[in-house]
Amino acid sequence: MIPRERCTYSAIVDRPPLILPNRGRVVVWTIVNLEFWDISRPMARQVLPAPTGQVLLPDVPNWSWHEYGMRVGVWRFLELFAHLKIRPTLSINARVCEEYERVARAARDAGWEFMGHAWEQMPIHQVADQAAMIGKSLDTLERFTGKRPMGWLGPGLTETEKTPDLLAAAGIKYIGDWVYDDEPTEIHTAHGPLITLPYTVELNDIPMMLVQHHESAYFMQRCIDSFERLYREGSERAKIMAIAIHPYISGQPHRIKYLEAVYEHINRHAGALHWTGTEILEWYLAARRNQ
Amino acid sequence: MLPTERLEFSVIPHRRRLSLPGGARLVVWVIVNVEEWDPTQAMPRTVLTPPGGGAPMPDIPNWAWHEYGNRVGFWRILEVLDQHTIRAVLAINGSAIARYEPIARAGLDRGWEFIGHAFTQRSMQKVEDEREDIRKTAASIRTVTGKSPRGWLGPGLTETWETPDLLAEEGYEYVCDWVLDDQPVRLKTRAKPIVSIPYTQECNDVAMMLIQHHKAGEYYDRAVDQFEQLYGDAAASARIMALVVHPYIMGAPHRLKYLRRALARIREYPDVLFWTGEEILDWYLVQSPPP
Numbered sequence: 001m002i003p004r005e006r007c008t009y010s011a012i013v014d015r016p017p018l019i020l021p022n023r024g025r026v027v028v029w030t031i032v033n034l035e036f037w038d039i040s041r042p043m044a045r046q047v048l049p050a051p052t053g054q055v056l057l058p059d060v061p062n063w064s065w066h067e068y069g070m071r072v073g074v075w076r077f078l079e080l081f082a083h084l085k086i087r088p089t090l091s092i093n094a095r096v097c098e099e100y101e102r103v104a105r106a107a108r109d110a111g112w113e114f115m116g117h118a119w120e121q122m123p124i125h126q127v128a129d130q131a132a133m134i135g136k137s138l139d140t141l142e143r144f145t146g147k148r149p150m151g152w153l154g155p156g157l158t159e160t161e162k163t164p165d166l167l168a169a170a171g172i173k174y175i176g177d178w179v180y181d182d183e184p185t186e187i188h189t190a191h192g193p194l195i196t197l198p199y200t201v202e203l204n205d206i207p208m209m210l211v212q213h214h215e216s217a218y219f220m221q222r223c224i225d226s227f228e229r230l231y232r233e234g235s236e237r238a239k240i241m242a243i244a245i246h247p248y249i250s251g252q253p254h255r256i257k258y259l260e261a262v263y264e265h266i267n268r269h270a271g272a273l274h275w276t277g278t279e280i281l282e283w284y285l286a287a288r289r290n291q
Numbered sequence: 292m293l294p295t296e297r298l299e300f301s302v303i304p305h306r307r308r309l310s311l312p313g314g315a316r317l318v319v320w321v322i323v324n325v326e327e328w329d330p331t332q333a334m335p336r337t338v339l340t341p342p343g344g345g346a347p348m349p350d351i352p353n354w355a356w357h358e359y360g361n362r363v364g365f366w367r368i369l370e371v372l373d374q375h376t377i378r379a380v381l382a383i384n385g386s387a388i389a390r391y392e393p394i395a396r397a398g399l400d401r402g403w404e405f406i407g408h409a410f411t412q413r414s415m416q417k418v419e420d421e422r423e424d425i426r427k428t429a430a431s432i433r434t435v436t437g438k439s440p441r442g443w444l445g446p447g448l449t450e451t452w453e454t455p456d457l458l459a460e461e462g463y464e465y466v467c468d469w470v471l472d473d474q475p476v477r478l479k480t481r482a483k484p485i486v487s488i489p490y491t492q493e494c495n496d497v498a499m500m501l502i503q504h505h506k507a508g509e510y511y512d513r514a515v516d517q518f519e520q521l522y523g524d525a526a527a528s529a530r531i532m533a534l535v536v537h538p539y540i541m542g543a544p545h546r547l548k549y550l551r552r553a554l555a556r557i558r559e560y561p562d563v564l565f566w567t568g569e570e571i572l573d574w575y576l577v578q579s580p581p582p
Contacts, residue, residue, distance in 0.1 A: 004330070011365075011394070042343050046343065099403055125341075156342040157351065181498060204339075222545045229367075229544035
């Protein structure tokens with residue numbers, strides 16, 4: 001199915017506002033991405049292309065740059081969110097539960113919500129049996145946490161034309177791949193409705209730092225600019241603001257302080273809520289009924 | 292026809308003086324680009340590349356990122372233009388007129404000018420029947436405005452050797468693809484001449500944010516720097532300054548304020564006019580009558 005068959009165009013100004021409890025204005029949805037990069041394939045991202053642009057296999061420098069996130073960077077996230085008493089949503093390649101059990105355990109013990117993020121980090125188009133991969137990923141996460149994941153994010157947000165159908169069939173309730181609104185929406189699948197939550201490619205350290213090559217401090221500025229605008233709009237209708245981070249990028253020593261500053265700024269505002277994906281989903285389903 | 296066959300080389304200080312009414316120095320025109328991206332094709336621009344590279348299809352994340360502009364971003368930009376009582380020029384794909392009917396209606400209600408921006412968002416060099424595309428686009432616009440569009444902007448400013456001829460033959464009176472001057476100029480065609488009105492690749496959010504990867508604040512800085520220089524130049528003879536926005540770029544929450552501030556700054560000058568393209572055209576035809 002192409003997107004138009006799943007959901008028609010809707011202008012936000014033509015919809016009745018959604019209301020948050022307790023005079024809430026903006027829900028901040030923090031997503032930490034944990035990935036497994038297979039050293040036998042080209043790396044998912046590169047900080048350093050090889051001299052003369054040759055494709056390296058194995059690509060040890062970029063593999064180890066990502067590995068730093070799992071060894072060091074993610075512990076900065078865990079400390080920050082424990083301190084702030086925020087439970088992020090963990091977008092996790094299921095293979096991480098096996099290869100980096102120590103990291104997955106720390107997130108589980110901290111009460112983070114586990115969201116499916118495929119088996120390992122590659123475009124979903126290249127997966128030979130997508131339904132089997134989705135099933136295996138969700139089973140692995142369920143075994144690890146004791147709970148079947150409610151949410152899903154494609155690697156690099158990738159989908160084929162049938163992905164939402166396969167996800168709905170596997171019991172997934174919400175996805176983050178559709179960054180086309182400030183509010184949750186419902187899309188049609190062959191196996192019933194699926195909810196889209198407003199994930200982000202704007203407040204996301206991959207496009208910002210690895211594609212657009214911004215300075216570290218700009219992450220803070222862009223998040224604050226977004227928050228201020230959405231907070232203003234949030235006096236009339238609920239707004240969701242996602243922040244998407246990766247330990248190998250925002251967990252770097254030179255970047256972590258800008259991430260800390262973002263939450264310091266947000267938490268000075270009454271009506272800023274920190275929710276997980278499932279909390280947003282449950283609120284949306286109820287709020288929609290009450291409209 | 293080669294560009295050099297369409298117009299003589301001419302230096303701006305040697306031309307006859309152009310004067311604006313009421314002693315005004317400068318005209319600013321604001322062009323809002325509304326497009327429809329076909330989810331079955333490669334996306335015209337991307338914010339996020341797939342992990343490990345390549346170009347898997349369909350490209351849902353980048354489709355959704357653009358769609359955000361029409362669902363949410365456009366309505367923010369509209370509010371800013373309304374606050375400053377600016378009638379913008381809507382450069383709109385013919386197919387987007389029906390798809391995004393609330394946007395076309397908002398433009399119509401405010402008396403914005405509609406100009407052709409091809410039927411779909413792809414290079415004019417890839418369009419099979421260019422004349423048919425140009426005609427279909429005009430027909431779509433007529434369904435909303437009741438009038439044929441007078442102006443045209445190619446998708447990504449693309450043209451074939453024949454485009455200006457076809458536009459003139461099909462009744463278009465001005466074109467925006469030729470960013471070669473600060474004043475309107477005439478281009479020869481097989482039919483009657485067509486006027487080139489100064490559009491911009493400089494104060495254009497696609498070039499600044501998606502290609503050069505500037506911070507959002509650069510839109511304000513560059514617009515004001517551009518304005519101050521042109522305002523000075525205009526002491527000798529009238530100048531035209533274009534400001535270009537796309538809902539999916541400047542309509543992001545973190546970027547909007549830089550557009551608002553730029554317009555507020557320029558609005559402080561009483562001798563600056565905000566006109567549509569056809570107002571510029573009609574003025575120019577009187578100032579510099581056809582030979």
